[in-house]
Amino acid sequence: MTLPPRWGVVARDGDDVVVVVTLGDDLVELARERCAPRDWPALAASAPADVRWVWSDTSRWYPQVLAAGTTLRRCHDLRLCHAVLRLSALVDAPDALRAATEWDAAPAEAERAPTLFDLADGAGAEVPDDLASVLAEFHRQQQALADAPAAARLRLLLGIESAGALLAAEMHAAGVPWSRAIHERLLEESLGPRPTPGVHPQRVQELAETVRAALGDPTASLDSQPKLLRSLHRAGVLAQSTSRWELQEYDHPVIAPLLQYKKLTRLASANGWAWLDEWAPDGRFRPVYVPGGVVTGRWASSGGGALQLPRQLRPAVRADDGWMLVVADVAQLEPRVLAAMSGDAALAQAARGRDLYEGIVDSGVVATRQEAKIALLGAMYGATTGDSGRLVPALRRAYPRAMALVDEAATVGEQGGVVTTWLGRSSPAAGAGWRDVQGVAAAPEAAEADRAHARRSARNRGRFTRNFVVQGTAAEWALAWLADLRGELAALPPVEPGADAPASGPVFGRRAHLAFFLHDEIIVHTPAVHAEAVAAAVRRSADRATRLLFGGFPIDFPLDLRITADAGKA
């Protein structure tokens, strides 16, 4: 430890910005300055490095700091923390926190001015950012934490949630190093030369001709599902839909070229040349991450499709000259989290130091790895039919504690209750519509159709809450991993600037930085001299996240990790 923890506040004050720095938890004021909006990042940067900055919304304030060429170490994002505290079953929050307020607004979008439409319906509206509102909300949150019996877990959750918000802004600013040349080569190999806009690429046109010939219909429309389905029926393919998994059941010469046609049109429209020009014009892919964007606590994304980057395009993620990528993902994150949070020693044992699914097979629970995977996913998702549903009972016998945890979460959800993750994020309460459906079905005179509807609705909600506890706790583990790693990377010394202006900008052009995060995998872009140190840090952070959440429980989270110049290699 160096200095005691300090708080800082950044808020709007009329047309100015006010920066307050305080000492300790008692909020004794140390310094207060007013300045023009463009000058506050310099003020904040001159404060002690361990200040925890309280502000309304990280996406509202932090990009300005990054644009000014600096970073901040810690923050308390009032909007995100409000969202957690408002719903958490672990706090006895006052009504002022519980009630829906202006603090429930959507995140600010830095790129886009709010329109009247946005303000009218609340979507895209910003949370308050004036000093009085910010201090009032901060005190409400501190009070709620002071009264909470499980405050330690909640404080951890709020801390990693806020660190994630900093990181989301930083990763957007730094970008994923993206090779336009490799992307273009992949497109040309699959699709042919770049077509003029509005025209199908050459390979797609050739496939379309092959498909139409196989259909015996030279004018068949392939891009309209109803028309395509009718053409297929005329050719004797009596599918119910045009989805891939159904079509591939049929043995007909049209199927193979049609599936290839769908694959290539998808590539061209979702990640083709237009995408490249829009999202990686300068050799950096900058997706907009939305921390806390999913109810379970996972991040969402908006723009660029960061969560859907096809594996096919991963080779285009390429380190700069003299730099390397450290690519790491957790094998079977969610089942491991389930083993730990349920205290299921048998499942934890099956997971230890190896492929968890192989561990289940070795324990004699099911016969093959594929069966183990299907069974476990089915247990966490609530499958009742098919192979998955058939295999779940064997799992229930072998791992009763783990299965009891997800079964209990499902039961609570079916009854309209709230479930909570390991660190204290609670699921939303059942909505009025859902309760109405159950109420109607409970009446003595209810029709059988109403009862069936209510049962289906209850099961649906049960599957959601069943998965919520696992997916949400997995998101917490991942955030803890990221937050710790972010600190480790910041402690590495920067390298000398290269001859060219660094594509990652003044902040990240000289030091290792996180470049990508997707649920259970990360990519760090690092000067090559630090690659080994970064790899070690990635592993240390994962171990610390495990101990931070689950203490001494004997569970491990092994990483698949490689140091590479491009992220495409297996």
Place this chain on the structure above:
DNA sequence: AATACAAGCGCG
């Protein structure tokens, strides 16, 4: 002409 929805497919 603008908007909402469904299908389909990409990711974990």
Place this chain on the structure above:
DNA sequence: AAAGCGCGCTTGTATT
């Protein structure tokens, strides 16, 4: 082999 969780995006079609 195709059921069960959470997302975002594009396209075509239906609605207004």
